[in-house]
Amino acid sequence: MNVARTEALDLHRKMGLIRRFEERAEEAYGQGKIGGFLHLYIGEEAIAVGAMAALKPDDDVVTHYRDHGYVLARGIDPGLVMAELYGKATGISKGKGGSMHMAAVDRHLWGGYAIVGGHIPLAVGLALANQYRNLPRVVTCFFGEGATNIGTFYSGLNMAAVWKVPLLAIVENNRYGMGTAVERASAVSDIYKKAACLNIPSVQIDGNDVLAVRDAVREMADKARAGGGPRLIEAKTYRFRGHSMGDPQRYRTKDEVEEAKARDPILLWRNFLLGNRIAEEADLRKISDGIEAEIETAVRFAENSPPPDPSELCANVLVAE
Amino acid sequence: MSEKSYRDAVRDALREELIRDERVLILGEEVGVWGGTYAVTRSLYDEFGGKRIIDTPIAEAAIIGAAVGAAMGGLRPVAELMTINFSLEAMDQIVNNAAKIHFMFGGQMKVPLVIRTPAGWGQLAATHSQSFEAWFAHLPGLIVAMPGTPYDAKGMLKTAIRSDNPVMFIEHARLYGVKGDVPDGEYTVPLGVPDIKRAGGDITIVTYSRMLHVALAAAEELSRDGIECEIVDLRTLRPLNMSKVYDSVVKTHRALVLEEDWTTCGMGAEIAARIGRDRFDFLDAPVERLGQIEVPVPYARNLEALMFPDEKLVVQRVREMLS
Ligand SMILES: Cc1ncc(C[n+]2csc(CCOP(=O)(O)OP(=O)(O)O)c2C)c(N)n1
Numbered sequence: 001m002n003v004a005r006t007e008a009l010d011l012h013r014k015m016g017l018i019r020r021f022e023e024r025a026e027e028a029y030g031q032g033k034i035g036g037f038l039h040l041y042i043g044e045e046a047i048a049v050g051a052m053a054a055l056k057p058d059d060d061v062v063t064h065y066r067d068h069g070y071v072l073a074r075g076i077d078p079g080l081v082m083a084e085l086y087g088k089a090t091g092i093s094k095g096k097g098g099s100m101h102m103a104a105v106d107r108h109l110w111g112g113y114a115i116v117g118g119h120i121p122l123a124v125g126l127a128l129a130n131q132y133r134n135l136p137r138v139v140t141c142f143f144g145e146g147a148t149n150i151g152t153f154y155s156g157l158n159m160a161a162v163w164k165v166p167l168l169a170i171v172e173n174n175r176y177g178m179g180t181a182v183e184r185a186s187a188v189s190d191i192y193k194k195a196a197c198l199n200i201p202s203v204q205i206d207g208n209d210v211l212a213v214r215d216a217v218r219e220m221a222d223k224a225r226a227g228g229g230p231r232l233i234e235a236k237t238y239r240f241r242g243h244s245m246g247d248p249q250r251y252r253t254k255d256e257v258e259e260a261k262a263r264d265p266i267l268l269w270r271n272f273l274l275g276n277r278i279a280e281e282a283d284l285r286k287i288s289d290g291i292e293a294e295i296e297t298a299v300r301f302a303e304n305s306p307p308p309d310p311s312e313l314c315a316n317v318l319v320a321e
Numbered sequence: 322m323s324e325k326s327y328r329d330a331v332r333d334a335l336r337e338e339l340i341r342d343e344r345v346l347i348l349g350e351e352v353g354v355w356g357g358t359y360a361v362t363r364s365l366y367d368e369f370g371g372k373r374i375i376d377t378p379i380a381e382a383a384i385i386g387a388a389v390g391a392a393m394g395g396l397r398p399v400a401e402l403m404t405i406n407f408s409l410e411a412m413d414q415i416v417n418n419a420a421k422i423h424f425m426f427g428g429q430m431k432v433p434l435v436i437r438t439p440a441g442w443g444q445l446a447a448t449h450s451q452s453f454e455a456w457f458a459h460l461p462g463l464i465v466a467m468p469g470t471p472y473d474a475k476g477m478l479k480t481a482i483r484s485d486n487p488v489m490f491i492e493h494a495r496l497y498g499v500k501g502d503v504p505d506g507e508y509t510v511p512l513g514v515p516d517i518k519r520a521g522g523d524i525t526i527v528t529y530s531r532m533l534h535v536a537l538a539a540a541e542e543l544s545r546d547g548i549e550c551e552i553v554d555l556r557t558l559r560p561l562n563m564s565k566v567y568d569s570v571v572k573t574h575r576a577l578v579l580e581e582d583w584t585t586c587g588m589g590a591e592i593a594a595r596i597g598r599d600r601f602d603f604l605d606a607p608v609e610r611l612g613q614i615e616v617p618v619p620y621a622r623n624l625e626a627l628m629f630p631d632e633k634l635v636v637q638r639v640r641e642m643l644s
Binding site: 035036037085087088093095096097098101113114115116117146147149150151177178179181184185186248250251307308310312313314317 | 354378382406621627
C-alpha cells in the first residue's frame with residue numbers, strides 16, 4: 001500500500017469537504033442566495049483531490065468553470081469560496097467572478113474560466129513563462145472532454161509540444177458535455193488517444209480512484225517538470241448532478257445515474273480505508289463532524305459578509321498607472 | 322391572435338419554416354436532445370429527427386463555418402450559438418466568410434444563413450453577459466436583426482430564413498418569457514423596417530430588443546406627468562433604416578437612444594451621428610445615449626444591478642432632457 005495513514009485520511013477529508021460544500025451551495029442556490037451558473041463537481045472529487053495531493057504547492061493550476069473542487073482541494077478556506085458564490089466582498093474574487101471564476105494567485109491558482117477551451121492556451125503561456133524563467137513548476141490545466149473538440153485544445157497543445165513546455169493537461173471525462181454524450185460529439189471517445197496526433201504522451205485512468213489519480217499525476221507532472229514536454233491524462237468519471245442548476249437531464253436515465261453512484265469516489269475510498277483497516281468507522285465519523293463544522297463556519301462567514309461596495313464596480317478595469 | 326411567449330414565437334417560426342422548406346435545418350450545441358438551453362428548440366428533435374436538428378460538438382468556429390458551407394451548398398441552415406458570447410469563437414467565419422463570400426466572388430455564391438443567438442445577463446459574470454450587436458452592425462454584407470416582441474421575433478425570423486443573405490438574429494435571454502399577441506395564421510415581418518411602438522410628441526426614444534420594454538415602462542410613467550414619448554423600435558440594426566426616427570425627431574425635436582450594450586462606438590453613437598447630420602436643424606437638444614456602465618459585468622447581484630439602465634434612469638434622463 002503506497003499511502004500513509006495521515007495522507008489517506010486527508011484525501012478522505014478533502015473529498016468529503018468538497019462534497020458537503022457543494023451540497024450546501026446547492027441548498028443556498030435553491031434559497032436564491034447564489035445566482036447565475038453553479039456547476040457542481042459532485043462525483044468527480046477524486047480528480048481534484050488526487051491531483052492536488054501529487055502537485056507541489058507552487059505548481060500552477062488553470063481550470064475551467066466547474067472549479068470549486070480545485071480551490072478547496074488546494075486548501076483554500078471554504079469561507080472565501082462560499083462568500084464568492086454569495087457574491088460578497090470577502091469572496092476569493094471579491095464577489096466579481098462568482099462560481100465560475102475562482103482564483104488565488106498567491107496559491108498558484110490562476111483562475112477558473114467560463115469559455116470552453118479558452119484557458120488552454122493560457123496554461124501553455126504560463127508554462128512558457130516557467131520554462132523561460134527556469135522555474136521548476138508544472139502548469140496543470142483541467143478541462144472536460146467536451147473541450148477537446150474545440151480548436152484551442154489542438155492549437156494550444158500542439159504549441160506546448162513544439163515548445164516542450166512543462167504542461168500537464170487533465171481531461172475530466174465525465175461522459176457528457178452539457179447533454180451531449182461523448183460519443184455523439186467526439187469521433188474519438190477515448191480522449192487520451194487524441195494526444196497521439198500531437199506526439200504528447202498520455203494515459204487513461206480511473207478518475208474515481210483517488211490514489212490512481214494521485215499516482216498518475218505525480219508521474220506525468222514529474223516528467224513534464226524534468227523537461228520532457230507536455231503530458232495528458234484522461235480521468236474517467238461521472239457527473240452525478242445536472243450540468244448546472246436547472247438541467248432537465250433528458251439526455252440520460254435515472255438508472256444510469258444511480259448505477260454510476262455505485263462507483264462514487266468517496267464511497268470507494270471509504271471502503272478502501274475500512275477494508276484495509278487504515279481507519280475505523282469512528283475515525284471517519286470524526287472527520288465528517290469536522291467537515292460539518294467547517295462548512296457551517298464557511299456558510300456563516302458568507303452570510304454575514306457585506307456585499308461589495310458600489311465603488312468596486314469601476315475598480316480593476318485597467319491597472320492603475 | 323393568441324398570446325405567446327417570445328420563446329414559443331421563435332419556436333413556431335422555426336417549426337413552420339422546417340415544414341415549409343426541406344432545405345431548412347437547425348444546427349448548434351444542445352439544440353436537439355436537450356431542446357435548446359433556453360428551451361427554444363424543445364420538441365423539434367422529436368418531430369424532425371437528427372437529420373434536420375443537429376447537435377454539434379462545442380466548436381463554434383466549425384459550427385458557423387460549416388453552416389456557411391452548407392448554405393453555399395444549397396441548404397438554408399439556422400445555426401444556433403448558445404449565447405452571443407460564444408460568437409467570439411466564430412468571429413472569423415462570420416466576418417470573413419458569411420459576410421463576404423457573396424461580394425468577394427462577384428456574386429457567384431450566396432449564403433442564405435441565419436445565426437440565432439441570445440444576448441442577456443443574470444449573474445452570469447463578465448464573459449457570459451455581453452451584447453455585441455454593434456460589432457455585427459458594423460459589417461457590410463450582414464443583416465442584423467434584434468426583435469423585441471414575440472410578434473416581431475416570429476415574423477422577422479421567418480423572413481430571415483427565407484432571405485438569401487446571412488442574417489445575425491439576436492434574441493435576448495430575458496425576453497424569452499415575455500408574452501405578446503401573435504397572429505394564428507401565416508405572416509412575416511420585413512427586415513430593415515423599424516416600428517413605432519408608442520406614439521408621442523415630446524421626445525423620441527430610439528431603442529430595440531429588451532430595452533424596448535424598459536422604454537415602454539418609462540413612457541407609461543412619464544405619461545402620468547403629461548410627458549409623451551414616441552418609441553421607435555429599430556428591430557433591424559443593419560441595414561439601418563432611419564426614416565421613422567427622422568420623422569419622429571422632426572416632430573419631437575429631442576432624441577434619446579436606449580441600448581443595453583456599452584455606448585462607446587455603439588448603436589447610439591451611429592444613430593446620434595446620423596440625426597445630427599440629417600436633422601440637425603430640428604434638434605432642440607443634443608441626442609443623448611443611455612447604455613450599460615463601461616466595465617465588464619460583475620457577478621455580485623448588487624453590483625450587476627448598477628450596470629444596466631432601468632425604467633427609473635430613463636425617466637430621470639428624459640426629465641433632464643426636457644427641463
Ligand atoms: C466556447 C463555449 N461554447 C459553449 C459554452 C457553453 N458551455 C458551457 S459548459 C459546456 C459543456 C462543456 O463540457 P465539458 O468540457 O465536457 O465539461 P463539463 O461541463 O462536463 O465539466 C458548454 C457547451 C461555453 N461556455 N463556451
